[in-house]
Amino acid sequence: MGIVYVKGDATAPQGKGVKMIVHVCNDLGGWGKGFVLAVSRRWPEPERAYRRWHRERARNDFGLGAAQFVPVADHLWVANLVGQRGMRTGSKGVPVRYEAIAAGLGRVADRALELGASVHMPRIGCGLAGGKWSRMEPLISARLVERGVAVTVYDSQ
Template sequence: MTEKTGISYVKGDATAPQGKGVKVIAHICNDRGGWGKGFVLALSRRWPEPEAAYRRWHRARARNDFGLGAAQFVQVGERLWVANVIGQHGMRAGSKGVPVRYAAIEAGLGRVAGKAQELGASVHMPRIGCGLAGGTWSRVEPLVAARLTRCGIPVTVYDR
């Protein structure tokens, strides 16, 4: 665990979170309804529910909160949830830069914090926003610390 952030770092698979108690696996999704590259593939190999729920959420976006900064919680086990956090605009880098949206990740993590507190859960994740979204961990880590660990929520980040 780093003293500065309170985040624990482990080698392993974020779809197989370690430890006891209720757990929330947080990851980043795009705001275009696309699901098919990166960490979401590992989630889909393990459980069909997060992808199905995300696609339903996106299809009904005119009537719900789907959009940057939103979070959807999908129960995949008795004591295990997946948080689909909308933290990237589009799916690839282009003339307007990378898809990651740090403010949206921060807002989504605030929603994850609320759910984790409600459930008495720890939060588990890969280095969110830093793969296909094009973000940097030096920008994301302080958001995780501010929204989760400083609120007393245990966080584990998994590196493969």
């Protein structure tokens, strides 16, 4: 079993059973560009939960590598994974943080196995975060697929 690639919308995951949509967020509390807009068009809960999580970060686990699991419908969850430092490419390079995404994917795997969920995502970390799929794909394989979690990656049409 490997990663399954399909053409389609990751906010409309295919298949049966419990599903978890995974996407990457920044560590600044910003929510307003990229895939998060598609998430917010369908469900207000993930953005509200993320903003509250960031606002209350002194008292919770918010930070690089953390993941927040938000139920949005029957048998459907959204995982807000904090895997990017800031929002812009600058002197320290692109915002994506592979180590943080790897840690967050470990948390996603734990929760997906607990729920009996399959995982659905766009090519996380490769849009505005500036990451390379050639580095992201092995992390997803190691953290999810090798632990027995079914993963579907959606490429828009």
